[in-house]
Structure formats: structure tokens, C-alpha cells
Amino acid sequence: MIKTMIALAKMQFNQYNIYKSNFYLFTLNRIVEVVVYIFVWQAIYNQTGNAGGFTISQMITYYILVISFSSIALWGINEDMAHSIRNGQINKELLNPISYFKYYFGVNLGELAFAMVIGIATFIICSFFWNLTLPTSIISFVLSIFVIILGIPITFFIQMIVGTVGFYTNSIWGMQILRKATIQIFSGIIAPITLFPSWFQGLSKWLPFKELIYTPVNIWLGNIAINEICFIIMKQIIWGFILYFIAKVFFNHAVKNITINGG
Secondary structure, eight states, rough: HEEEEHHHHHHHHHHHHHSSHHHHHHHHHHHHHHHHHHHHHHHHHHHHHTTBBBOOOHHHHHHHHHHHHHHHHOSSSHHHHHHHHHHHTHHHHSSSSSSSSHHHHHHHHHHHHHHHHHHHHHHHHHHTTSOOOOOHHHHHHHEEEEEEHHHHHHHHHHHHHHHHHHHHOOOOOOHHHHHHHHHHHHHSSSSSSSOHHHHHHHHHHHSGGGGGGGHHHHHHHOOOOHHHHHHHHHHHHHHHHHHHHHHHHHHHHHHOOOOSSOO
């Protein structure tokens, strides 16, 4: 099964990589986003002398890291799922020797691998133009990457829940917009969570989105104590099981009521 998922990941990665313009355009788009955010926060810092509790150097590093790796949290297989339902391809996917979840997890890994390449390229290019705050220690660097990796199953199961809506509606455009907006707000992509009201910060502590981007970036910056990371990891594991259970129940119910166009 693992070999099959790796093969699916390679296939999806190669589909993105067929046209080199995809890589250049996606990377350019990320760099433009970084420039816009940095200019905005430099203006805010010059006016107020405050950047949400971050130094301006930390804020620059924050947004370079956030934009470089936001695709890992935002990209996914929802469009692929909706398309396969609309054109009847879902009929074959359900009959595959590999389970539907494992099939799309392999596809998702390929998509995230391409997103990671773009993120690393964005980070390297930006490091030539801005002085970045480096991790406080090797342990902080390793833990930040580990927390990002633990977030991959969480984002996948969320996508499976959203994608399953397509079994009922044949369109998940609205749910896809909602998914991305929720992650952008609660994972600290739009703004650091410290800038939001206290009730929002309290809510984000218990939801799974904060650990997708905001937490690993703050581990990198040394803003989270090592002993707190044990709680963070346990939280991710628990949410992973919860979302897996919800996705499975939702999917099993949806398959019984599936309506396929063209198949």
C-alpha cells in the first residue's frame, strides 16, 4: 500500500511539474505576497512602534515562513474529488484495490511535495533580500518541522470532509472557500493570532488550525517553550483521530447516497 501511495504522489507531483512555468509562477506569486505583507507591517511598525508583540525582524521572518509554507495547509485534493464525482470517475476510484482514503492521501502527498518545493524556493530567494531570524536551536528547528508534518493528516481529513460534500451537491466551491478562509484566519496566515481578541485566542487554542502554520513558525522564532510542545503534539494527535472518525462516518454515509453524473 505504501508503494502505491508513493507512486500516486510521484504521479501528482509530475503533473504539476510538467510545465516549468507552474513552478516559476507559483513561486513569484508567493514572493509578491511576502513583499506586500512585509511592506504593510513595516508601515504599521513605523507608525505605532508595535507589531503584535513581534520585533520587526521577527515579523519579517514570520511572514516569509508563513507565506512559504501556507500552501501545505491550503492546497489539497478537494477539486480533484469534486471533478471525479461530476464526471463519473468516482465509480472507478471506489472500485480500486486501494481504499479511497489511501488513494487520495497519496495524491495529496504529491501535491504537498510540489507545494514544499515552492515554499523552499520562496524562502531561499527571500533570504537574499531580508535578514531572517534563525531558529534559536537545532531542536527548535526540528520541532517546528515535526509539527508541520503532524499537521498534514489534519489538513487531509478536513479536505476529505469538505470533498465529501460533493457527493451530495456535485459542487464544493462554497465549502472550499470556507475551508481556506477558516484556515487562513485561525492558522495565523492573515495576521498573527496575538492581534485577535482574547476570546478568539482562547478558541484557537482548542481548534486544530493554529498548529498548521502559526505554532511551528513561533517554535522557529523561539516564542514557544519546549515543555509546551508536548501538549501541542498531543493535541494534534487527538485532533487527527477525531477528524479521521468524522471523515470516515461522513464518507460512509455519503457513498450510500451517491449520485454520479456520466457513470
